[in-house]
Structures are given as C-alpha cells and as structure tokens.
Amino acid sequence: MSHRPTPPAPLKPAGLSHPCEVQVPLRPNDFDWAGHLNNSVYPQLLETGRWEWGLAHGADLRHSPLVAVVLRLQLDYLRTVEWDPVGRLVVRTSLADRSPYSFTLAQDVAEPGGTPVARGLVRLGLVDRHTKRVHRADLESLLGPTGTVA
Template sequence: MTAVTPQEFEHTCEVALRPNDFDWAGHLNNSVHVQLLESGRWQWGLALGADLRDSSLVAVVLQLRLDYLKAVDWDPVGRLVVRTSLAGQSSYSFTLSQDIERTDGTVVARGQVRLGLVDRDTKKIHRADLQALLNTPGRVA
C-alpha cells in the first residue's frame, strides 16, 4: 500500500440531528456538539481504513477544545456537516481538527481533539502509528 499524504487525512460527513438534540431555548444543546465530533471521528477513521470496532485498541480522548461560534436553531430533521482533518501526531497521540458546519458551509463550532490508543484488554498505552493503522487490514494489535 502506498504512503498516505497529509492531504488525504481529511474527511467530511453529514450527521442527522434529532428532536432531542435541542434544549428548551430551541438551540442545539452544547453536549450534542461533542457527540457530533465523535461521529465525525468515527466516520473519518472508517473512511481512511482505520476500523477499530473489532480491534484490541481503543481510541481515548486525551484533550478536547471546543469553541462554539454560532447557535444552531431548532430543526428536528436538520443535518450538520463535520469536517475532520489530521492536525498533528506524536509517538503516542494524534490530534484532529474538526469543524461543525451548517450545510451552507457556515462554521458553527470548531474543535481540536487529541487522542491516544489504549489496549482494550491490558489497558496499556499503544503507539499512535496512524500509518500502520491505515495499512493494516482487519484486526489491529
């Protein structure tokens, strides 16, 4: 398999909103933004070939920064776009930049998430080698 370039570490997906995602004021609840980022991260990983669903590795959030830029008003059947890209990598973690956008491209929230990999069984920290994750079919160990 060929090496993946940093530009290829980007993915965009749409996520459906649900009626219970909104608070009493008619705005998207602040906690739902974090769930949208998580959905975007899962779809980012799957799109790039890093499927941890059947893996001994678990991605854990080490740090989360989230800036709320614009309110999302009541729309119980609306959709938002989550744009995810690789922002950096160290030996034991990687950082993703994530934007939540309206379908017209307006950014409503901007996040940055640093993730680490932990072995599900031993609870030991694992090297965060994204290239190996993307080049290894099937179960990752």
C-alpha cells in the first residue's frame, strides 16, 4: 500500500481567489495645489477597495463585532494622477497571503484605461471591537456560506 503525501492547502481558498475591481470617483479636494492627486488620498482609495473586496466575498463587517485593522501598509507611487475633479480610478484588490492571525491584500490603483498609478500591500488583522482582543483570521468561517459574517 503506497502512501501519497497530502498536498499542501492552497494559499487562496476557491471562494477568495478572484480579485475585486471597483471604480472610485475622485473629488476636487483630492488634488493638491500642484494639480496632482494628493498622496494622502491613496490610502483612502485602498480602503474603499478593501471594503468592496470584503463585500464581494460575502463579508460585511459594518455590523460585526470584528474590525479589520491595518497592521502594515506598503504603498508604491508609480505615476502622477493629474487634475481631474470628476475623474475615476480603478482599485483592484486580491488576496496575496494569509497566516493564522492576519491576511495580506495586494491592491493596484490604475487609470480606467489600465495605466497603473500605485501599488499597495496591506496586512490586516481582526480585533473584537468590544473586548479589543485579537481574533484569528479564519477567512472561511468569517465569510460563511450564506455570504454574511459568521
């Protein structure tokens, strides 16, 4: 009788493997005096992308006792976004890595035509908003089979 090794678990569960893409409108006050998108706006764009990724995968933390907290943010600015007070940018978010107590999302910000303007990696942890205790980042149970937070 031969024993085959058990294959390692995939990095991304099937339900979490697809990226989420969302168009985010820009506002006139998002631009600085030089007519460039202010660098402080990019983390806000990434946060919008993270919320949309969670909702697209069935996690709605708005009424959950759990809060996703940013543990690490790495952001590379690739290209200047010029003044366009009614323009839009596309934020693409996908699961990049996971561990027992955190998960990392890869996020790209691009012009609608596809030209990348920024790239981010965001490591998140889960904290119970009432007890302030760290919670395991078990994404499968968090997302639950019904599309709501378990």
